[in-house]
Amino acid sequence: MNDDQQENRPRMRYFRYAAVSLAALLVLSLGFALTPAEPPDPPAPPFSEQARAAAFEDALGLRAAGLELAAGAADGGAAAATGRIVTLLTIQARALLLPEAAPVSPSATAAPPSAAPEMTMPELAAALAASGSARLEDAKSADGGMARLLAGAGTAQLLAARDLAAAAGVPDPVAPAAAAGPASSPSATAPDPAAAPSSCPTAPPAGPGAGTALAAASTAEQEAVYGYQAALTRLPPAEAGPASEFLARHQDLAADAEAWGRLHCGTVPPQQPGYVLDAGFLAAPAPGLAQLEAATLPAYGDVVALAEGPARTWALQALQSAAARTLHWGGDPGPVPGLALDEAQLPLLPG
Numbered sequence: 001m002n003d004d005q006q007e008n009r010p011r012m013r014y015f016r017y018a019a020v021s022l023a024a025l026l027v028l029s030l031g032f033a034l035t036p037a038e039p040p041d042p043p044a045p046p047f048s049e050q051a052r053a054a055a056f057e058d059a060l061g062l063r064a065a066g067l068e069l070a071a072g073a074a075d076g077g078a079a080a081a082t083g084r085i086v087t088l089l090t091i092q093a094r095a096l097l098l099p100e101a102a103p104v105s106p107s108a109t110a111a112p113p114s115a116a117p118e119m120t121m122p123e124l125a126a127a128l129a130a131s132g133s134a135r136l137e138d139a140k141s142a143d144g145g146m147a148r149l150l151a152g153a154g155t156a157q158l159l160a161a162r163d164l165a166a167a168a169g170v171p172d173p174v175a176p177a178a179a180a181g182p183a184s185s186p187s188a189t190a191p192d193p194a195a196a197p198s199s200c201p202t203a204p205p206a207g208p209g210a211g212t213a214l215a216a217a218s219t220a221e222q223e224a225v226y227g228y229q230a231a232l233t234r235l236p237p238a239e240a241g242p243a244s245e246f247l248a249r250h251q252d253l254a255a256d257a258e259a260w261g262r263l264h265c266g267t268v269p270p271q272q273p274g275y276v277l278d279a280g281f282l283a284a285p286a287p288g289l290a291q292l293e294a295a296t297l298p299a300y301g302d303v304v305a306l307a308e309g310p311a312r313t314w315a316l317q318a319l320q321s322a323a324a325r326t327l328h329w330g331g332d333p334g335p336v337p338g339l340a341l342d343e344a345q346l347p348l349l350p351g
Contacts, residue, residue, distance in 0.1 A: 048146040051138035055150060056096040058131045060349075063089035065119045065127070078121060081167035085124070085160055091335040092153045094346040121168035125161045129173040132157030136316055144305040147312065151304045152336030155320050159327060182246060182324040191259045191310070200265035210311060211266025213302035214257050217315075219269045220299040221254035226275045227292045231285035239286065246289075246325055253318055260303075260311050290331030296322045301338025 045053070066086040073079035119127065135154030139147045158174050165173050228247035235243055258268050281288030300322060303315035323333040335341065 046143075047138075047141060048143040051135075051142050051150060052096055052146055055131075055135055055138070055153060056093060058134070059089045059093040059096060059153070062124065062127055062131060063093060065124055068118060069121065069124060077167055081164050082121070082124070085128070085164060088156060088160055088335050090349070091341070091343060091346070092156070093349055094343075095149060095336060095339075095341060096153070097347050097349065099347050121164060122170045122173070125164040125168060125170065126173040128157050128161035128164065129175070132161060133175065136320075139304065139316060140313060148301045148305040148339050149336060151316055151319055152301065152334075152338045155323050155337045156333065156335055158320065159323060159333070182242070182249075182321060182328045191256075191263050208302070208306065209264070209266075210303065210307035211261055211264035213266075213299070213306045214261035214264055214311070215266040215269055217296070217299040217303055217318075218254055218257035218261055220296045221250050221257055222269075222271060223275050224250045224292045224296060225254055226272075227277065227281070227285075227289060230277055230282070231289055234282060234285050242328065243285075243289070246328075249321065249325075256314060256318075260307075260314065264307065264311065286329050287331075290326055290329035293322055293326040293329060294331050294333060297326070297333060297338045298340065304338065 044050075063086055066082050066089060070079055070082040070086060073082055132154040135150045135157065139150040139154060141147075142150055161173050165171065225247065228243055228250060232240055232243055232247065261268050277288070297319065300315045300319040304312055304319065307315060319338050323337040326333045326337075
């Protein structure tokens with residue numbers, strides 16, 4: 001009997017070990033099953049949204065710095081220059097703001113961000129130039145409508161940086177690689193005039209496309225060429241020199257737009273024998289030339305929005321040079337050149 005009991009004891013011990021192990025395994029498995037898994041990281045926002053958010057953040061930061069600088073400006077010219085910067089950046093920030101993030105009260109625009117960076121006028125000019133260059137670089141890859149908005153914002157910021165630097169008496173802060181002055185020509189990015197698309201659809205596209213936008217840009221350039229040719233003999237010598245350079249640029253741009261249009265299966269408009277110029281233009285050509293230059297901005301904005309790759313890069317450079325020429329003749333390219341904004345419809349900035 002004792003021998004049987006001794007033999008059963010190890011068996012019972014092994015049974016207990018097995019039962020305890022099974023219970024522990026059951027508890028662990030239930031615990032793992034009941035413990036919620038870590039949620040996956042949210043996907044990264046699309047590039048266009050990242051570019052918009054970066055542009056909005058930069059606009060707010062530069063606006064705050066401008067408000068701080070304007071409040072302490074003793075010189076009237078400096079105060080006026082920084083005031084123009086603040087107005088520009090306020091409109092741009094509102095254009096870049098998502099509607100759902102807008103405040104419900106108009107008073108929310110009165111309070112600037114609490115952590116306004118302290119900058120001198122030269123530092124603000126340099127920061128504006130850096131922001132403008134970043135916006136134009138992002139416009140190369142962003143989606144159509146956002147590309148147009150970024151291109152216009154960047155173009156205006158580069159012009160504002162030059163204006164502020166001139167008011168501060170410091171060198172132009174815009175890097176030569178990012179600069180596209182009034183006499184700059186983007187022909188280096190234009191296609192070979194002899195090039196042609198491999199095939200074009202027989203049916204017209206359902207909506208506006210890059211070819212249509214490039215055809216419109218070609219028409220705008222042809223009209224600008226005609227206007228400059230008529231104005232050259234009526235301008236004083238000091239203005240005739242720049243006008244002659246601008247005429248050459250418009251002739252290049254008209255040829256470029258036609259070549260790009262053919263590559264994008266656009267219908268190239270025929271050369272018109274002339275355009276109607278009112279008596280005011282002939283008597284005082286400078287304001288009329290400003291209007292002609294400003295009329296090309298929406299055309300290039302359309303190309304930026306509808307084209308991609310090298311054609312968009314060409315249009316970005318053309319947009320910048322057209323905005324600079326508009327300013328040269330005393331015109332206003334607007335807070336977002338290439339995009340018509342209804343400021344009354346823009347969302348208000350958060351407090």
